[in-house]
């Protein structure tokens with residue numbers, strides 16, 4: 098598995114890089130990572146993002162490939178910093194301008210992900226740092242296809258999500274013609290990419306909304322662990338694993354099979370559902386540990402199911418306690434969202450936490466930038482959210498405040514730009 102997964106190979110490099118961080122950068126970037134790290138280590142070439150600093154530790158040197166079957170930032174391990182940004186095309190911009198924009202964006206993303214500077218007027222924000230696992234992922238919203246005259250090529254999977262009774266959505270912070278996800282293990286590297294991409298948008302597109310998120314930094318725990326969210330729960334345990342035979346089928350649009358030929362441009366792509374979910378943390382913190390664990394159906398400390406075992410032990414959903422009730426409550430979040438309760442519906446959750454300050458009432462404006470990936474939202478997010486909407490114990494502690502659904506095309510081939518098969522096909 099690890100040999101065929103570029104993202105996991107990056108992790109392997111990161112492990113080797115730990116040795117490098119202790120002083121032997123040559124080992125970290127030797128036979129395993131040398132080719133990918135070349136651009137950041139080469140002091141002689143123009144376009145290097147190296148400033149005055151010396152050699153890079155493994156965290157800075159780690160590079161994720163831009164080209165590939167799938168875009169980076171989907172199966173890439175969670176990064177410490179994230180920016181989500183949606184753009185609308187300006188009134189004068191159509192298909193030609195959109196194609197030129199995607200070409201500029203792809204060129205910049207390819208360069209920055211390789212640890213190079215932007216092609217023109219680089220801001221210098223990321224000087225001294227390496228690529229730091231930077232990923233830039235591009236998607237198209239439903240409205241993009243009208244704006245560019247491409248409605249015949251719009252997949253049905255991009256039809257607007259249904260309304261959910263628990264939605265409290267802000268239209269200004271939802272949807273958008275274009276969506277960009279930026280992730281990096283260094284805050285300056287991530288912000289540098291955001292600035293560069295916004296500059297590239299020029300007169301073609303304007304920012305519609307923008308959100309900032311974070312995760313635990315790599316190396317903060319003794320061994321790699323599933324991340325925690327701002328409620329303190331281990332979050333991500335039940336995610337589909339790359340080693341599972343149906344992983345690709347669940348997450349990526351198949352290359353062949355049913356569906357009109359006009360939609361072939363999405364083969365190898367994926368659909369991202371993005372929700373800004375506010376956590377009502379003051380209410381949550383008033384719950385006892387036992388109450389919090391009943392809400393999820395898993396222990397807080399280890400993430401193990403309430404029916405026993407460790408984090409990765411299967412939930413025994415049929416197990417009845419001495420009180421005659423299911424040990425994992427019937428309204429527990431992990432029970433209701435489990436694939437076996439939803440006809441196999443599954444998604445890859447890859448969120449960032451957010452904190453946008455403290456409101457006048459003293460409550461943090463904090464929560465989860467929920468990003469999930471699937472081959473078809475009607476067989477991933479939608480049925481699960483419908484079920485959660487009807488009786489999830491977690492729902493009284495969260496509020497869905499914004500929503501987006503984006504078609505994320507496959508990764509580019511060498512020299513190609515993201516979306517070229519749609520815009521020029």
Ligand SMILES: C=CC1=C(C)c2cc3[nH]c(cc4nc(cc5[nH]c(cc1n2)c(C)c5CCC(=O)O)C(CCC(=O)O)=C4C)c(C)c3C=C
Pocket residue numbers: 326328330331332333334335336372374375376393395400430431434435436443444464465467478481482485495
């Ligand atoms: C519609 C999809 C989902 C939304 C929205 C959602 C919000 C949300 N979830 C947590 C915390 C946890 N979720 C956990 C599991 C879990 N959640 C979903 C889906 C949505 N969650 C799924 C598909 C699963 C996996 C179920 C399974 O396969 O067993 C867990 C348990 C640990 C884990 O598996 O990750 C936690 C904790 C929050 C805080 C939240 C909104 C803010």
Ligand SMILES: [Fe+2]
Pocket residue numbers: 430434
């Ligand atoms: Fe969840």
